[in-house]
Amino acid sequence: MDLRTRLTRVALAQPAVLLVTSPGATRERLAVEAELERRDWPQAAGPASADLVVFAGTPLPVREDDWAERVWQGVPAPRARVTVTDAVHAAHALDHGHATLLKPGTQHAGHQGHMNHQGHGADHEHESGHGEHGGAHEEHGGHEEQADHGGHEGHGGHEGHRPNGEHAAHQGHGHMDHGGMDHGAMGHGGHQHHMGAVAGLPMAERAADRDELRLDRLHVPLGPALPDWPAGLVLRLELQGDVVQRAEVDPVPTPSASGPAFWNEPWLRAMTGEPVTVGEAARRQCAAHLDSLGRLLGVAGWIDAAGRARDARDSLLGGAGRDELVPRIRPLVRRLRRSWTLRWLLAGVGAQARGPVGGDVHSRLIAWLDAIEHALDAIDGRERLPARPLRGPRGRVDTETPPSQSLLDALPELLEGAEFACARLIVASLDPDLDELAPQQLPVGRNHG
Amino acid sequence: MLVLAAWATATVDARSTGPGREVLRLLVQQRRITRAADIPLVRLGTTLLPVAAVLAAAVLPFGFRSVSDLPDGVVWFNAMEALAWAAVWLTGWAPNSTLSLIGGYRFLAQGLAYELPHMLAITTAALGAESLQVGAVVDAQSGLWFAVWMPVAFGIYLLSALAMAFWGPFDQPAGADVAGGAAGELSGVDRLVFLGGRWLLLVVAAAFAVPLFLGGGHGPLLPGWAWTVLKTAAVLGFLLWARRRVPTVRMERYVELAWVVLTPLAVAQALVVAVVVLAR
Structure with missing residues (x-):
């Protein structure tokens, strides 16, 4: 060696x-x-x-x-x-x-x-x-192939690391241009407002901002590969500086569901008549909210608390007993409830008066904390889950449209005019679960999990 | 010395990988950047950060001796520390990437928010010593530490130390929500230099609190250098602890606090100090 x-x-x-x-x-x-x-x-x-x-x-x-x-x-x-x-x-x-x-x-x-x-x-x-x-x-035009493997001009030593390592616009890193516009269906020429191109990347267009100033407007795709981001979500943003002018939810590619939506599984199983205990459902619900909480805290930059939420989630899903869970989860919940910095930073962000997502980022977080404590109390429940209503972590599972659909529908309006960091917080506070949108929602027999 | 201190802090802070391993990892990593990036600016921005930290450290007394005790050392420190604005902005702007650019914007907003109360805070210390020379500021604290009779200025200084190193609760310019922000497109040596520079800046900013507010090398029994080390370690320890307690502060909220609450407080503090100095 x-x-x-x-x-x-x-x-x-x-x-x-x-x-x-x-x-x-x-x-x-x-x-x-x-x-x-x-x-x-x-x-x-x-x-x-x-x-x-x-x-x-x-x-x-x-x-x-x-x-x-x-x-x-x-x-x-x-x-x-x-x-x-x-x-x-x-x-x-x-x-x-x-x-x-x-x-x-x-x-x-x-x-x-x-x-x-x-x-x-x-x-x-x-x-x-x-x-x-x-x-x-x-x-x-997307990359057709990696054909030019020969592209290495040899071993020019480390000069070889030429910085144009063409990683144009990896998701979420849309460049100062039409961001993602340069790939995929909207590619090249498909867009009217091109202002010319530099180094093969289209330039930004201009548009009036909220103060009627003409500023660069960037088209940036956000997702699907971002930290603490809902799996599979792609937002098409129009950014001016770091302010979101317009947001659009991209249609979700049909997931290759290996089973029913994970976070809704107990309720979906109960729907097919399988015996599911209240405790099992409560455990899943608690873990689902801790998962959402971990992501929201991650986006809010509270690494320590986010880590604790994730640890608690993992031990819940690992089947830890209530005696072990309560001393881990209760102090975390108490700390988050009391944190005035968290309130100062999150209150008023993404506020909406009514609808399925009423309140602001902070009140949604508090709602999760309530649900976590509530579910934690029921975690040892042995009785059978009642057949109706089947209320999963994000809402009713037994309705026509999955609850995450209404969360997605609420997004564009909430994001408009939000500063980038706030936009991330808003998405994290709704935390839509795109697994729910899979066409086949019902479990087919017993799956792992 | 500085590098050692930065290293030690990073070790305490490292969650999983130690800094040694992290440095090695970045050294074996290929250096690569986005397409159509402005390479000279990337290099300039990343190297400017550690350079600014080291230059600022020139007036930092170790015990009672510094590399150069300039007659207006306090101003020098502030000027060098402001170079970091250029460094982060250039690094954020150069890779031609939206999220990285947002990181750059954020640091400018952060600068606008923290700098005003910060300057008033260090001016207050200079006012208390009636000198801009760092050595004179230390001498003026042979009796009572400035932290004791100008606590507001001290508190504001600690906040801005975090903000200028865009670290801890002020890490928004390199935040996880923008996938690393200004540092997001850096890899290999570039990343090492930039993030290493950030650690240096944090250590220098924390260490400068010692001559300004904590009596520098003054203290019983131990020699001056030992007191400097101890006090710097205490300040750094406090900052590391504070980070675990709070989420990232967004500038759109902080700027309000900084201008509406902290700036008037800092002015009031400076006024009190000025009156005391005049009366003595």
Whole structure:
């Protein structure tokens, strides 16, 4: 083992993981998150700081735009990626990704660990070496292929790391341009207000802002690969500076649901007549709200509290007893309720008087806290869940439209005029669960979980 | 010395990976940036941050000796620390990426919010010593620490120390909600230099609280340098603790607090100090 290999081994002992979740893959996401927590591997906020990309669920293209490929393009070498399509294989997939990452070839021959984790089969594919990753490979019009593997102008040493590493507009990092407009269905020329292009990227257009000043208006797709973001959600934003002028929810690609929507599972099972206890439902509900809470706190930048919420969620789903859970959850809930900084920062953001999402970000958070405490009390309930009404974490499960649909419908109006950070908070405070939108909602027999 | 302090703080703060491992990780990582990025600006912005921190540290007394005890050292410190504005803005702007740009914007807004009360706070300390020389400020505290009789200025200084290093509750310019913000598109050495520079800046800002408000090297029994180290460690420890207690402060809220509450408070504090100085 030469020095270089040994250094890499030490450096990447705990690789930074970019976890990208597809709709319908909540189980897989939770399994990966729990595993990362157990291993103490940090999570990366974006591709540039990641070593290992973990796709929970097979990423589906949005409007023919293969965003997953672009996320991958943005990751600096040495890098590896794995796809987890079954929660039980999470640990194995991470091991495999880590091994690929440490393979001496990874950083130099540009080995790309790419495997589909269905339990077997890992197809390694070569990729261009030395950071060129296809060199001048044009982003425009999507990428058809990685054809120009030859794009590496050789081993020009580290000069080879030319900065034009074409990772144009990885999701959420829409560039100063028509952001995502340069890919997918709305690509090139499809848009009328082009103002010319620089380096193959379209320029921003202009429009009047709220004070009637003509300012640059950027079209930026937000999602699906952002930290603490609802899986599969894509928002098309028009940004002026960091103010959202207009927001539109992209239609969700049909998730490849491996089972019923995870957070609604107990109620869906009860619907088919299976015996489900009140305690089981309460446990799932409590965990669902803690999951939402963890994300909202993550977006609000309270890393410590977010971590506690996630730990509590994992031990709930791991089946911990009430005696163990109460001392973990109660102090957290009390602390959040009392925090005046949290109130100062969240109150008044995303306020709406009526409707399914009445109140503001802070009052929605308090509603979650109430529900968490309420569910925690019922966690040992042995009686059978009544057949009606079936109220899941986000609303009634037994109605025609899933509750998350009304959350999504409320989004554009709430986001209009919000500053970027507030927009993130608003999305996190609604936390729509796109798994609910899957056409097949009812469980088919017993699934894992 | 500074680097050691930054290192030690990072070790205490590191949640999982130690800083040594993190540095190695970034060193083996490829340096890569977005398409159509302005490379010279990225390099300039990232390197400017540690450079600003080190230059600001030139007037920082270790015990009672500093690299250079300029006659207007307090102004020098503030000027160097303001270089960080340019550094973060350039780093956010250069990669040609929206989220990174938003990070850059945020730091400018942050600068506008924290700088006014911050300048009044350090001016108050200089006023108390009747000198802009850092050595003179320390000498003026051989009896009573400034932190004791100008607590408001001290509190405001601690807040702005966090804000200028855009760290902890003021980490919005590099926040997770914008996928790393200004630092979001940096990898490899660029990232190392930029984030390392941020740690240095935090340590320097915390360490400067010691000569300004905590009596510098003054203290019983121990030599001056030991007191400097102890006090700096205490300030840093407090800042690390504070971060666990609060969420990220958004500038749109903080700017209101800074201008409506903190600035008048700082002015009032300066007034009280001025009256005391005149009367003595």
